[in-house]
Amino acid sequence: MLDIDLIRKDRASVEAGLSKRLEPSEVSRALSAIADLDKQRRELIGEIDAERARRKEEARAFAAAKAAGQAIEAGARDAKAALAELEERLAQTQRDLDSAMSVLPNLPADDVVAGGKEANQVVQVYGEAPVIENLRDHVQLSSDLGLVDYERGVKLGGSGFWIYTGWGARLEFALVNWFIDRHFAAGYQFMLPPHLLLDSAGYAAGQFPKFYDEVFHIAGEEGERGRFLLPTSETAILGAYQNEIFETDSLPHRVYAYTPCYRSEKAGSHSDERGTVRGHQFNKVEIFQFTSQEDGEKTLEEMVDYAEGLVRDLGLHFRRSLLAAGDASASMRKTIDIEVWMPSTGKYKEISSVSWAGDYQARRAGIRYRVPGSKNNKFVHTLNGSALATSRLVPAILEQFQQPDGSVLVPEVLRDKVGTDRITKPSKRK
């Protein structure tokens, strides 16, 4: 949610910013509709407040008269109906304003350019693409080495599900646990939230109504509140703090969470997204920060550097991209992707997306902080980043570290946790 005050005071800059993401004519139309609704809303509030003040005064006079032992006529009933009518109009105006505001995306940061995927900029490339003999892709490697059982996964969950098996399961969880250790050491607070969230948390986090159809909903019993399976733990972290006020000295507040992510992914699959690259359930460790307004943007750099440190310590070749306005998610001011090299496709694939939302998410979720010396609490800035999505990291590790003999070297930092230095073909055994 954007700041309505900014639209009032500096509509031109809002219009310019939003035009990086939307049709300029559409932006201008939406903003004038909002300006009208906002004006209407404030007029109604003025009228309602005045009427309430009048009635309060009347009730006081009544009480005073009664105390003095005088009888007094009861107030007019039609005044009450008139107030109710004004209140109904305000409620409607407020709903219209909210829905008009909630479809507006965030203002892209100054250095974020207009355009879609094609306008993304590669900022930096790290390491060299390894030269690989006997190149196999990750789907073949994981079948050969018995790391992922796609067929049995489909038997259990249907298309889009898989089972990690053997060394594959070890590798997957070694990664998750290694991240958990690293984030803890880096001062993030560990959170294991519920996977099933109330719809209200989805709205608070700003992911509904937009992504309502892209998550799995749980049909409850009659009269029960709706729930859904979380599509990312970002939803849970943000929702957990809705309507809270941070004390000044508790910022920045760093949190991380591990959960599987459940997504309906109704769109068709891509040829370069085979195997575990895109599915209905994948593991991700998410890092998140709540900061003051001053610290927001620089914290983005800090988090990207931090996430990259993880990929570098794994020994992978990757690059950093600054996303164009149209390719970043709508609630973000700026998003930086870390993309890992996939030898089989010759492309880089996103394994982490680190974003700075400014106060856009906080405004929706009602998350503020106290400002010393001021009575006005401000909205925090929120930042989130995957650190990292393991279902894409495992394929990258398999492909980049495969050996000519078909085995895969385990990244050094994971060897203790996986329990081997090298993953080889399992001996025949059912």
Added chain:
RNA sequence: GGAGGCUUCGCCUAGUUCGGUCUAUGGCGCCGCACUGCUAAUGCGGUUUGGGUCUUAAAGCCCAUCCCGGGUUCGAAUCCCGGAGCCUCCGCCA
């Protein structure tokens, strides 16, 4: 699943019987000031949150806010209905 108790300003708490200057008592914490050589102690004052209005800004003023949503009433923390959460007891259970 059944029965009962409870939810008030950061925390604890008074107020709910019998509706009326109740945003609401007192304590703790916190902030400011005074006093003291420093600390401590003491005294005085301030301290829910959101919206509107006004202002360069601050202050002020107005409205809402006693778990949430409705209702009754001139008037609701207080009465009625619905919901959520917490606690206790009973039952059931991978």
